[in-house]
Amino acid sequence: TPNWDQSSERIGKWYHNMDSLHEAGQAAMTYQIEYDEEVGFAAKRRIYDYARDGDERPWMLVASFIHPHDPYVARPEWWNLYDHDEIDLPTPVEPTALDAHSKRIRAGIEYDTVGATEEHIRSARHGYYANTSYFDSWLGRLIETVEETGQADNTLIILTADHGDMLGERGQWFKMSMFERSARVPFIIAGPGISPDIVPNACSHLDFLPTLLDIASGDGRPWPEIGQDLDGRSLWHLINGGEDAVDETTGEYCAEMTSYPIFMIRRGAFKYIHCETDPPLLYDLASDPDETRNLAEDPAHADLSAEFAAEVAAKWDSEAIREQVLSSQRARRTLHAAMTGSGVSWDYQPVRDAANEYVRNHMDWAEAGARMRFPRFEAVTDLADQS
Template structure:
């Protein structure tokens, strides 16, 4: 595979700490001003780094959005070309990354970085084995109780047989942070490191330890403007596991408690991230470390009458993305459109590491400095054979299908003006004056689906609005 000559000497490159959470929606950070949640550590990273506020996940072909979304982050490639299991008729999990695709940690390792993994790896074991030369407390499941975490020690053979798995009872966020801190404290190599830390928080069960469990009173929680007791129509996955975490119709007090528990998990995670940062400072390498914080997807937690991430509303497809360190402007919140396939190219760009030729995402680094050349005009997202979305940053079209496999879902569209209605409460698709936006976005969606090798591309994009 032909690549450009590496420009910067390995020893001069920054270390990288890549932090990824599970279920952390894009707005649930105090510095962004729209949530009650307390996140002083992440707020500090925002104030002294750059936050990409309009980053969307590419999507998933199953209800377990975590694995395919992480595959997109790891590879910088659209879901349909990054994974095995892209045929929706066989109900594949889309967790296995193609063996001929190079991943972000693999690329960093090949460029001279010491790659080390901690925590959740919801993709195949072979992709981890070719990416990391070390690791600790490796979790190959989608979730677990936070005080009963099945993990592996790093296996240089890459096999990870079941009999080597063991149970840890330290709270997951602290368990993974302990492993990350130990790695930083013990690191003595001359080459820079790429430390990948994947948390299972704030994913349910939302059982934060004290004092965080008591930090938020449900009576103090403000319900979002798009809270609904019931979603107005069948999205196609109305009884998936996540949706069963609260009763139907949604009760205001119950949702407030879910939100309080969700915020408690995030605040606890924030404190643990602070421990990683302190370890970098104590080691004397904080100023020469690129810190990246993101999540695999968002979460509804009562918005639109939904609980999970199996939908294409902003609360579920928009994720936090924060960069901090060498080459990153301070105190910027960028609103240019981005996809999670752009994360890998941005990390590589900041470290002056050349990308594999098959990578399709774009580096956001030039956009940090105000260069609009190469900005995305639209981003899209997929969910199973049930939903497709496209947005140009202001106008957003969601296309719903009725699945020929499960016979669930609704043939219809929604149109939102995100500038005037960021909570997506007013569907404008039936208003004649907005027909031109529907037609334009429908064309953009069809082109995006075709370019992404979406297997639904041959289906009509515009149904009759309901």
């Protein structure tokens, strides 16, 4: 748990540290690979279940893979897809020229003290690329399963992620910031009636629920009563080739390496980042996609920066949010201390009734075989029909 009461103190042996770079490379098996193999297998099995259970209701499946993610370790068959010597390296930066939050992140992940060699950096990026291909292969297998079960004509496939990875760009690694390589994630949707296209409008995960509600209510039914206001907007009309004048989104960060909330407004080409303890940041992503020129320091953009600052002040109460975060962190630290002895784990345990999987001694093997086969075998009752 981050501790904003002592924000300058680094979390001991934090999971985000230089070990991920030093240990980057190849391995036959890791806990991440083992987990994703199980996710992929379970997802394929569930798709088959939907096809053979006879239930005609629409279904939704979430398959959550870890890859690509640090630590940057990949199986050889994916690693070997890339020429190690051709792996691109990040643009060098002078650490003293970085913004305040980036400096705190570097200190937190021990980049300035433990450090990493050029070979460490190349191997880490190599592993990330390799694991992207590994994930892509699993996505392909799931799509293939949807197709071979005859469900491709009425199934939408959505690809997204919870964060990116700086991979050494701007002198940073991992996530924890509002910069593009950290905060920007894919949102790819494919399916019947959707034409290939790139939609430039800014959006965020806040827009996912309204979009899914529109998809589920495609027959004109009203949305179900949620019981609370939704901050996002539906993107369904954009997905179907429509236009939208809205090209903006917002973000909030209340985690490590800061003592105050960090707020972001993205509108058109401009991104504004605000934290009470830090100088403001303003970038033009059209002319500066790597976010290297802070326009908040440019007199020519002083009015725009001031407008964004006023908007942040009107939209968020930074002090009130900080107090809420501090209260939550203190409660979690107290709970953690209370749970350090012998206790019952609250970790989710997926239910698996192994005694009734496949074909067991207490089952009718013919019935089980027919139930689990897809497509179902249709017996021929009149041999004369085959003449």
